[in-house]
Amino acid sequence: MRLPLLLISLPLLALLTDVYLFRRHLRHAPRWLKVLWWSLTGVVLVAVFLAVLFQVKFRGTIDINVAMWAFYAFFLVYMPKWFYAILSLFDYLPRLWHKHRSRWGHIVGSALALFVAASILYGAFYARQHxxxxxxxxxxxxxxxxxxxxxxxxxxxxxxxxxxxxxxxxxxxxxxxxxxxxxxxxxxxxxxxxxxxxxxxxxxxxxxxxxxxxxxxxxxxxxxxxxxxxxxxxxxxxxxxxxxxxxxxxxxxxxxxxxxxxxxxxxxxxxxxxxxxxxxxxxxxxxxxxxxxxxxxxxxxxxxxxxxxxxxxxxxxxxxxxxxxxxxxxxxxxxxxxxxxxxxxxxxxxxxxxxxxxxxxxxxxxxxxxxxxxxxxxxxxxxxxxxxxxxxxxxx
Missing domain, CATH: 3.60.21 (Purple Acid Phosphatase; chain A, domain 2)
Incomplete structure (x- = not known):
């Protein structure tokens, strides 16, 4: 029961995050950038789905590291996005008082997203080995x-x-x-x-x-x-x-x-x-x-x-x-x-x-x-x- 729930909830959360970020930052971007954005989203989500599917269907017969690194790629891409998205939402609070949108959430969220991405890279390529x-x-x-x-x-x-x-x-x-x-x-x-x-x-x-x-x-x-x-x-x-x-x-x-x-x-x-x-x-x-x-x-x-x-x-x-x-x-x-x-x-x-x-x-x-x-x-x-x-x- 936990695995099907995970297979549904994580991609859905990732997709909602990408829709939000697209609407905030890329609505008026060049066409090639929009295509690149959604192509990367599709590649990551399909890779994770296939990795989990193969582990379930062919349990024990393929290298577990394939699935582990697919999940790693997913979290490397989306964990920073999630932190940024949550903080950037606070930029819209001033609009409740008919004021202009703030940029503090964007600034703090960007810094935190970079820190999270760096931590994920450090944890995989240095800390894990030492x-x-x-x-x-x-x-x-x-x-x-x-x-x-x-x-x-x-x-x-x-x-x-x-x-x-x-x-x-x-x-x-x-x-x-x-x-x-x-x-x-x-x-x-x-x-x-x-x-x-x-x-x-x-x-x-x-x-x-x-x-x-x-x-x-x-x-x-x-x-x-x-x-x-x-x-x-x-x-x-x-x-x-x-x-x-x-x-x-x-x-x-x-x-x-x-x-x-x-x-x-x-x-x-x-x-x-x-x-x-x-x-x-x-x-x-x-x-x-x-x-x-x-x-x-x-x-x-x-x-x-x-x-x-x-x-x-x-x-x-x-x-x-x-x-x-x-x-x-x-x-x-x-x-x-x-x-x-x-x-x-x-x-x-x-x-x-x-x-x-x-x-x-x-x-x-x-x-x-x-x-x-x-x-x-x-x-x-x-x-x-x-x-x-x-x-x-x-x-x-």
């Missing part, structure tokens, strides 16, 4: 002495099919992570975008990741192939098993509803991983009881769970897990911030959508990584790809 390396120190009173200063590198949501030209930076990202000499590397899901066959071209690079205690990963909602058109359920299951095997061939340790112990001298902590646990329509394959039955024992515990909603709905009320590491939200690939204030469109859906969160009891802590790859649009504005370096600290 991660931020966020260092976080998180303190715990239950942390064993042997793990004081323990360093974890977390990355998430590669959506490897969608990397496109950003994929050429993967060796640089791997080198940078290895240069940090972490004790542990964790990946919190969505390695692929639609199906496991995307991974093999990138396996050699990802297998170079190295940490003292190894690389551990869990599955995200995209890893199961639920957004791909399969000839049979058996093919889907077979591809998922191959993805899991390929991660093993890279030297990664999959924690699919299981746990391991990490040791430093006589001290140990539990590293727990669950399959994807999400609220509908996302599937709930995660089984915390299976992964670590003694959920409230005295062991210090770290949980890898792709969807941060798991922390709020199951981890806090039912366990004493000290630290949960998640991804999934991407901060909607759009984050606005000013002097410590941050907002994203992810916030209405995910109360915990980016960064560090501490439960009211002061015990349960969650870190949400904003991920590296993209979905829907190949763009990141204010929410650059993130690689997190977490240092565990013994609270004195």
């Amino acid at each position: 991660p931020v390396y966020n260092e976080r120190t998180i303190s715990f009173d239950r942390l064993p002495e042997g793990f004081d200063g323990y360093r974890i590198v977390q990355f998430s949501d590669l959506h490897i099919e969608t990397l496109g030209s950003a994929g050429r930076y993967l060796p640089e990202w791997v080198d940078r992570i290895n240069s940090l000499h972490p004790d542990l590397i964790v990946f919190t899901g969505d390695l692929v975008n639609r199906q496991g066959g995307e991974l093999p071209p990138f396996m050699d690079e990802l297998s170079r990741l190295s940490a003292t205690d190894g690389v551990y990963s869990v599955l995200g909602n995209h890893d199961y192939g639920d957004y791909y058109h399969w000839t049979s359920p058996a093919d889907q299951a077979k591809t998922l098993q191959k993805l899991i095997a390929d991660e093993g061939h890279m030297g990664w340790h999959m924690l699919n509803n299981r746990s391991v112990y990490l040791h430093r001298g006589n001290d140990s902590i539990a590293l727990i991983g669950v399959e994807n646990w999400g609220m509908p329509p996302f599937p709930q394959y995660g089984r915390l009881n299976e992964a670590y039955p003694a959920r409230n024992d005295s062991t210090f515990k770290i949980l890898l769970s792709h969807n941060p909603l798991h922390w709020r709905h199951e981890v806090i009320p039912r366990t004493n897990i000290d630290l949960t590491l998640s991804g999934h939200t991407h901060a909607m690939q759009l984050k606005l911030g000013w002097k410590g204030f941050e907002y994203s469109l992810a916030e209405p859906m995910y109360p915990e959508w980016s960064g560090l969160y501490v439960a009211p009891d002061g015990h349960h802590k969650l870190y949400v990584n904003e991920g590296i790859g993209c979905v829907f649009l190949p763009i990141r504005i204010g929410a650059r790809p993130e690689i997190t370096i977490i240092t565990l600290k013994k609270d004195s």
Whole structure:
């Protein structure tokens, strides 16, 4: 239901915007300029319609990047127009008092439209390709002495099919992570975008990741192939098993509803991983009881769970897990911030959508990584790809 509504509403809004702008600025323009205006409108709208139509009809059989860049072109053209159109409408307010039309809306709208266009270009051709390396120190009173200063590198949501030209930076990202000499590397899901066959071209690079205690990963909602058109359920299951095997061939340790112990001298902590646990329509394959039955024992515990909603709905009320590491939200690939204030469109859906969160009891802590790859649009504005370096600290 959402997709047909999107297919109707976006082109209609775009067409109405172009009619308004044409009447305001091009009614008396030369004929060639009018033809060019409506030709460009037609090309963009038809391209987006065909991209979506082909994705729906031939789901999984054509390159998703074609549709993503078609949508990108649409928003690059129309988002600045929408901002300009809204502000320029205020120019007509003085006419309510029989005065001449103002030009302030036109001036401010033009400036804002240029800023929006520049931001969209920056988000696709620079920010998307250059991660931020966020260092976080998180303190715990239950942390064993042997793990004081323990360093974890977390990355998430590669959506490897969608990397496109950003994929050429993967060796640089791997080198940078290895240069940090972490004790542990964790990946919190969505390695692929639609199906496991995307991974093999990138396996050699990802297998170079190295940490003292190894690389551990869990599955995200995209890893199961639920957004791909399969000839049979058996093919889907077979591809998922191959993805899991390929991660093993890279030297990664999959924690699919299981746990391991990490040791430093006589001290140990539990590293727990669950399959994807999400609220509908996302599937709930995660089984915390299976992964670590003694959920409230005295062991210090770290949980890898792709969807941060798991922390709020199951981890806090039912366990004493000290630290949960998640991804999934991407901060909607759009984050606005000013002097410590941050907002994203992810916030209405995910109360915990980016960064560090501490439960009211002061015990349960969650870190949400904003991920590296993209979905829907190949763009990141204010929410650059993130690689997190977490240092565990013994609270004195």
